[in-house]
Amino acid sequence: MLTVQRRCVIGDVLIRTDDAVLGFETCEELWTPFPPHVRMGLDGCEIFTNSSGSHHELRKLDQRLSLIQKATHTGGGVYLYANQQGCDGDRLYYDGSSLIASNGNVLAQGSQFALSEVVCLPHPSSLFQFPFRRLL
Amino acid sequence: MQEVIVATVDLQDVRGQRASFNSRSAQAADTPRYHRVIINISLSHEEGVHGVDVALKPTAPIFPRYHKPQEEIALGPACWLWDYLRRSRAVGFFLPLSGGLDSCSVAVIVFSMCQLVVKRAEEGDEQVILDARRIVGEPPQSNYRPTDPKEFCGSFSLFSYSLPNLIFPLFRGPYSFDVEILILIGGSFIRHSWERQIQAPTPGPEPKNFLKPSEVTTST
Numbered sequence: 001m002l003t004v005q006r007r008c009v010i011g012d013v014l015i016r017t018d019d020a021v022l023g024f025e026t027c028e029e030l031w032t033p034f035p036p037h038v039r040m041g042l043d044g045c046e047i048f049t050n051s052s053g054s055h056h057e058l059r060k061l062d063q064r065l066s067l068i069q070k071a072t073h074t075g076g077g078v079y080l081y082a083n084q085q086g087c088d089g090d091r092l093y094y095d096g097s098s099l100i101a102s103n104g105n106v107l108a109q110g111s112q113f114a115l116s117e118v119v120c121l122p123h124p125s126s127l128f129q130f131p132f133r134r135l136l
Numbered sequence: 137m138q139e140v141i142v143a144t145v146d147l148q149d150v151r152g153q154r155a156s157f158n159s160r161s162a163q164a165a166d167t168p169r170y171h172r173v174i175i176n177i178s179l180s181h182e183e184g185v186h187g188v189d190v191a192l193k194p195t196a197p198i199f200p201r202y203h204k205p206q207e208e209i210a211l212g213p214a215c216w217l218w219d220y221l222r223r224s225r226a227v228g229f230f231l232p233l234s235g236g237l238d239s240c241s242v243a244v245i246v247f248s249m250c251q252l253v254v255k256r257a258e259e260g261d262e263q264v265i266l267d268a269r270r271i272v273g274e275p276p277q278s279n280y281r282p283t284d285p286k287e288f289c290g291s292f293s294l295f296s297y298s299l300p301n302l303i304f305p306l307f308r309g310p311y312s313f314d315v316e317i318l319i320l321i322g323g324s325f326i327r328h329s330w331e332r333q334i335q336a337p338t339p340g341p342e343p344k345n346f347l348k349p350s351e352v353t354t355s356t
Contacts (some may be wrong), residue, residue, distance in 0.1 A: 014170045020147055024171070024241060042160070042167040046150050047179075056212045058205060065200050075160060076153035079147050087219035093212050100143040103153055106199035107143035109207045113211035115218055115256045115264050116139060 010035065014045050021045045025051045030067050041075035052083045056095035061112065064097070073104030076132075085114060143195040214249035221268040228292040250285040257282050262288075 015022040023045035025036040030050055037048045048071065054064060072079045078100070085096030098110040154160060203211065221229070229246060233239045256264040265281055272291045274280040282288040 009171055009173060012170060013173050015173045016172045018176060021172075021178045022179075035240045039167055040170065043170050044164075045170075046147050056208070058208055061202060076150045076157070078147070078150060087223070089223070093216040095212060096139075098141060099200075100141060100145075100195075102145045102194075103145070103149055106200045107145065107195040107197060107200055108141040109140045109198065110139055112201075113208075113215045113252075114139065115215060115252055116261055117263055131184040 004050075014040060014043065020047055022047045022049065023053075024049050027049065027054065030071065035071065037071050037077070038075065041071075041077050045077065047078045049080045050082065052081060053088075053094060054083050055092040056112075061095070061097055061134070065099070068099065068101050069104050069106065072101050075120065076103055079101045085111075086117075144192060146194045149194070210245065210248045211252070213245045214252055215248045216251065217246060218267075221271060225270075227271060228271070231345040247285065247289055250282075254282045254285045254288060 021044050022089045023037065023040035025040070025048060027050065029036050030052070037045070040048065050068075054060075058108055068079050068081055071077070078101070082098045083096050084094035087093055095112045096110050096114065097112045099106055154164075193208050217229075220226075231242060231246065233243060253264060253268055257268060266276055267280055268288065269276060272280065272282075272288070329348045334353065
């Protein structure tokens, strides 16, 4: 047995680590009228992840980016967006563009069209070097 | 070859923004609680927890990059074609060239794919090079690398048939050939519709409207 854990919770949860609270929404949940990150963010979640399978449509990236920026602009937070890239055997092309956003700003953006096989590993590091919390 | 994007963030910026936003706090007080799973690990940079790493700074915001619509059209379907070709383990495309706008567009997208393959091979992507070798019929241990999009385009099995004067010089490879469609198929129904196309009173766009290879955008 890898761990001594014998029971687990099933359903939507937030993960509380020593230094951050993580929440997870999936793919199209971002596009819903009341996306989970809203309630998670109000409940103290600081880092949101989204594992997505979003396919290419002409000029769609703009909508996707505005949703992600809005998600972290109004309520604060860090958004880690990972998206498939390539053809998955059907007629769709998944156009990557994985990105990291924080408080409404885009910090890093992956390629949208590439031939390479892609693994995206967004790795957030937080800095606890400021002695006082900076208020706006 | 993998693509990794990395950013350094300061979670205190998140907490600071929230703590100074009173209307948000009022909503937060009324929000149902999620179940918390507590894990005793630290996500932050170790130096940041146990000491002060003065060199570590939050990543500065960037302007998001958007391709032009023309680039999206040239690059998206080209990447799709490459994945389909290599993962189906096919040896090439059969591209019927009628001389109309549709088949011309497909031809340009195939050439865009060839440009991407050459660029990626020059950047040393071993997977792309291996896939290219298989597609042109070279063994994996061969020294073959696609270096010229035109050469590469003509070296995998791209069969084309075309009407006289509507031949794409781009696809003049060892495997391309011109053939009378009437001889190839010979069916009366096909023959009838083909003849109707030939004799159509309003011909399609002239070949001079086609994009030259140099006009296909490849910036990524």
